[in-house]
Amino acid sequence: MQPTTQETNQIDTQEGVAIAQLARQLKALGEPNRLRIVQLLREGVQCNCELGDALGMAPNLISHHLRTLREVGLVEVERDAVDARWIYYSLDRDALAALLGAFDAFFDPARIKERHPACGPQGSLVRLDEIGVAA
Amino acid sequence: MQPTTQETNQIDTQEGVAIAQLARQLKALGEPNRLRIVQLLREGVQCNCELGDALGMAPNLISHHLRTLREVGLVEVERDAVDARWIYYSLDRDALAALLGAFDAFFDPARIKERHPACGPQGSLVRLDEIGVAA
DNA sequence: AAAATAGTTCAATAACTATTGATCTATCAA
DNA sequence: TTGATAGATCAATAGTTATTGAACTATTTT
Numbered sequence: 001m002q003p004t005t006q007e008t009n010q011i012d013t014q015e016g017v018a019i020a021q022l023a024r025q026l027k028a029l030g031e032p033n034r035l036r037i038v039q040l041l042r043e044g045v046q047c048n049c050e051l052g053d054a055l056g057m058a059p060n061l062i063s064h065h066l067r068t069l070r071e072v073g074l075v076e077v078e079r080d081a082v083d084a085r086w087i088y089y090s091l092d093r094d095a096l097a098a099l100l101g102a103f104d105a106f107f108d109p110a111r112i113k114e115r116h117p118a119c120g121p122q123g124s125l126v127r128l129d130e131i132g133v134a135a
Numbered sequence: 136m137q138p139t140t141q142e143t144n145q146i147d148t149q150e151g152v153a154i155a156q157l158a159r160q161l162k163a164l165g166e167p168n169r170l171r172i173v174q175l176l177r178e179g180v181q182c183n184c185e186l187g188d189a190l191g192m193a194p195n196l197i198s199h200h201l202r203t204l205r206e207v208g209l210v211e212v213e214r215d216a217v218d219a220r221w222i223y224y225s226l227d228r229d230a231l232a233a234l235l236g237a238f239d240a241f242f243d244p245a246r247i248k249e250r251h252p253a254c255g256p257q258g259s260l261v262r263l264d265e266i267g268v269a270a
Numbered sequence: 271a272a273a274a275t276a277g278t279t280c281a282a283t284a285a286c287t288a289t290t291g292a293t294c295t296a297t298c299a300a
Numbered sequence: 301t302t303g304a305t306a307g308a309t310c311a312a313t314a315g316t317t318a319t320t321g322a323a324c325t326a327t328t329t330t
Contacts, residue, residue: 019174023167030162031288035154039241044251048307061289063308068287085297085306086255091247100242106174107235112226116179120221120276166318183277196319198278203317220276220327255306 022102028072033057034065038091041075046088074099157237163207168192169200173226176210181223209234 029035033055040051052062066089069075073095080086105111164170168190175186187197201224204210208230215221240246 015174019170020167023165023170025165026161026170027165030158030160030165032155032158033288035158035161035241039150039154042247044248044253046250046252047254050254058290059307060291060309064288067308080255080257082256083298083306086257087307088250088252088255088257090250093244093247096242096247097244100239100244103238104235106170107231109228109232109235112177112228112231113179115181115223115225118180119182119185120215120223121217122215122221122223168318193320194277195279195321199318202278218276218328222277 018102019106022099022106025072025074025099026103028068028074031065033061034069037062037065037069038074041089041091046090047086048089051089153237154241157234157241160207160209160234161238163203163209166200168196169204172197172200172204173209176224176226181225182221183224186224 029038036055037051040054045051045054048059048062048066051057051066052059055062066075066077070077074092076090076092078088078090080088164173171190172186175189180186180189183194183197183201186192186201187194190197201210201212205212209227211225211227213223213225215223
């Protein structure tokens with residue numbers, strides 16, 4: 001009773017949704033300026049203006065990138081309690097931890113199976129091997 | 136004596152090159168179909184045809200995505216020794232391990248500093264705090 | 271030599287996105 | 301109320317890229 005998609009052939013569909021989410025977040029992070037923004041947020045920088053100063057980018061562009069980071073759930077927003085004009089951005093620790101976990105699980109070297117061609121001449125050889133024939 | 140870039144302000148420039156490389160690889164991985172290809176490669180699937188079958192994609196499109204994965208160094212290519220028409224793709228274990236290390240280092244939750252606004256009203260408060268004034 | 275096989279490369283298109291400049295909102299200060 | 305401040309949103313543009321279809325290369329088979 002899995003969440004049905006179309007092409008369920010070799011892949012365990014279980015991971016389907018997780019893959020979509022992982023792709024979304026990696027896509028958001030796969031942009032140098034956004035990665036630098038994350039780096040700055042990691043260091044405690046929080047307002048649009050200072051991010052812009054540090055990166056030499058216009059505030060509206062910073063705003064744009066922060067938005068995409070927000071949309072994938074990696075960044076949180078907060079208004080200043082004293083002066084509501086200021087908006088503070090910060091990394092969502094939980095989301096980041098979850099991403100780290102998903103990434104580590106997905107790319108765990110231990111999960112990489114040895115060569116296992118299922119087609120081509122070497123594929124047939126391996127298949128013989130699997131049946132129980134010695135190499 | 137760091138590799139000089141323009142806007143060296145808040146960021147340690149040391150990480151600059153690493154960030155560019157990390158962004159390149161994350162960008163390559165930030166696409167659902169490519170992520171699924173990686174997933175299949177991880178399971179040992181290796182030829183264009185079977186990847187295409189599993190994902191319901193045309194061979195030329197598989198070729199395209201494999202190329203971008205190759206270009207960021209995550210995937211290796213090898214021709215069949217018996218029948219040179221077959222080309223086997225596989226994950227570059229070392230590159231993947233390196234990426235995993237870089238990713239974990241970059242997003243290590245322990246590296247995320249506490250709120251530290253340097254601008255805005257709360258920023259001044261914190262600055263006072265740093266000078267030695269009690270909250 | 272001719273046909274089939276496995277896959278790549280090329281050209282075109284449609285969708286997306288980073289960047290820029292201008293405008294707009296909300297809030298605080300004078 | 302007027303002006304300044306912090307930032308978001310809008311519109312336009314340029315560059316990028318996923319996808320498709322056709323043509324091409326290399327290799328093996330008949």
